[in-house]
Amino acid sequence: MKEQVDQIIEKYRGDSTAIVAILHELNTTFRYLPREALERVSAQLAIPLSHLYSAATFYRSFDLEPCGEHEIQVCLGTACHVRGSELILEALSRRLAIKPGETTADGKFTLKRVNCLGACALGPLISIDRDHHGHLTIHQAERLLEAYKDEDD
Ligand code: FES
Incomplete structure (x- = not known):
């Protein structure tokens, strides 16, 4: 180090x-x-x-605790919030069994809420490992998460 x-x-x-x-x-x-x-x-x-x-x-972008292998950021800025990003955050939180700001016990995923990912027209928007995924439905977000889980198996 x-x-x-x-x-x-x-x-x-x-x-x-x-x-x-x-x-x-x-x-x-x-x-x-x-x-x-x-x-x-x-x-x-x-x-x-x-x-x-x-x-x-x-600066909220810094982490003082180790992050998981995959970092999921759910945007709760106004443009994303009005298009339902809070529900996406809740769904991912439920699926991963962690709250925003936490990392799964196996160290695979960290879930974060952020205020703007800088692509408001794509809302609701999340990023996984800095790849943006926009215009998401809850179902699509859950499938995306499953794809990342499968990729690691
Ligand atoms: S408010 Fe979500 S990307 Fe800007």
Whole structure:
């Protein structure tokens, strides 16, 4: 882990405005922000650990807990909400037996609610591993989930 963290730090060394970019790369690399990685960034760049945690909690796209193999984001922004995305979230939550923000016990899926995925015309919209799936019905969302489950078997 140390080497990967150091490579990311090196890319941004000297750029005091790069905290968010560093956190983003760490989050993408490890699928969350391990404390060990944040401590290393703090020590290497002389940024208080508390600042890193404040930034990490301010931006909802960062994860402080390990994510599942597949990350499902259900958009509950206005455009998606009025087209029924809350019902899709409930259906997926029921199928996975987890609440939004949680990861299944087998570590396969993390379910998240987000405020906008940036493609409002496609609502209701979800993304799985950053692939967008729009104009979804509950049934289609459930079938999509099954396809990801089958893929892993
Ligand atoms: S509100 Fe759902 S993508 Fe923007």
